[in-house]
Amino acid sequence: MAAMNRLNIENLQVLDLAAWSTGLQPGECVFLFGPSGSGKTRLLRAIADLDLHEGMIELDGESRRHMLAHEWRARVALLPAESCWWNEKVGEHFTNCDTDLLARLGFSEAVMDWEILRLSTGEKQRLALLRALSANPSVLLLDEPTANLDKIFTQVIEEIVGELRQQKNVSVIWVTHDDAQMKRIAKRGWHIRNCSLVETTV
């Protein structure tokens, strides 16, 4: 018997994209690539159940329909391309925080007292990843998580996600435009071309 998939997607359908079915093994990472406006973000939002859509999704063999929506989103975490902050200070957005990860992402604990207004786009992006990880999700949906980062932090984030895959069997769908990055993070992925999803390997 084949090992149970961590994430099973069956006939997921958003916008005018063709229905998409796939399975992700525990700890597997796949990339998602396509021109802007082709529907990558909408696919991730559909998996996180944030928009109306067709299709069925299972996590560890359990159907999404049988889980409360907010529990689903806590386990299948979507990290949007643009992070959003609503309180004045960074720390007010965190209930718990891994200080080790914080240091690797280039921050001291003092960052928790920083004002959101002072943060650069890149700092927000790194902190948003940390925030998304603090709920210990089983699946990560990453929408261009390194788009505003330099080489060093791009590498740090790839390493952190890699460790989560190995140590906690977190499965990842990673939206990226960078060919080199696709090769580093995944063995296979999907291209969106003319409204259909084409599976490719690297």
Next chain:
Amino acid sequence: MNLIALSALDLGIASILVLLLALLSYKARLGVERQIVIAGVRTVLQLLLIGMILKVIFAAVHLGWITLLSMVMLLMAGREVMARQKYRLKGWWGFGLGTMAMFVSSFFITLIALFVIVRVDPWYTPQYSIPLLGMMLGNTMTGISLGLDRLNHTAWQQRSIIEARLMLGWTWSGAIADIRHDSIRTGMMPMINAMAAAGIVSLPGMMTGQILAGSPPMEAVKYQILIMFLITAGTGFGTFAAVWFGSRRLFDDRERLRLERLQVKG
């Protein structure tokens, strides 16, 4: 002390003041002279109409007529709540939500006042029931429309914040909690302010009216306190209910934010 009856001439003199204001608006190019005149004419016609209706209803005390008038008042108030929201729920919800909240809070509190506090016989005596209900509706209307307008408008502006919270696994209720609290406070604030300022900054309208009509000041004061408490409770509970159900309606059963359920006025 006898009531000094006003003649048409007396009202005519007062109307000249309003016309002078309209003239000033015209000369100063404020552009509200038309609105002033139309609103003034509406005041006269609407109040004359309700005066005649009340005269009939007071003469023939009948529960049916009183119920009918109450329903008409409620529906007009419901329409007004809907019209005052820049972003409002589409379809029947836009009208029904505010109207239901007003119905429950205003009617319930008016009935408590009639049965438990004033204890008139019969309980629907129109001299008590109609003005009480009218004041309840007029004020809950303000609270509920302010609260719902704030809720829908803020949810629209802060959609990315609400969705960011949903992505982090928050419940729908948690994701909109601060906006909901803020909206309920907004709806209650006018009444809280009115209670705090009553008698110091302003003499409330109802009390002024009673005193002008010849009531002893202390009786007028007691009624005014009663009314203020009832209005505050009615506005508070009504706003609470409207904003709570309104915020629930912004999400579906999968806790997705569904802002397409709102429509923008104009």
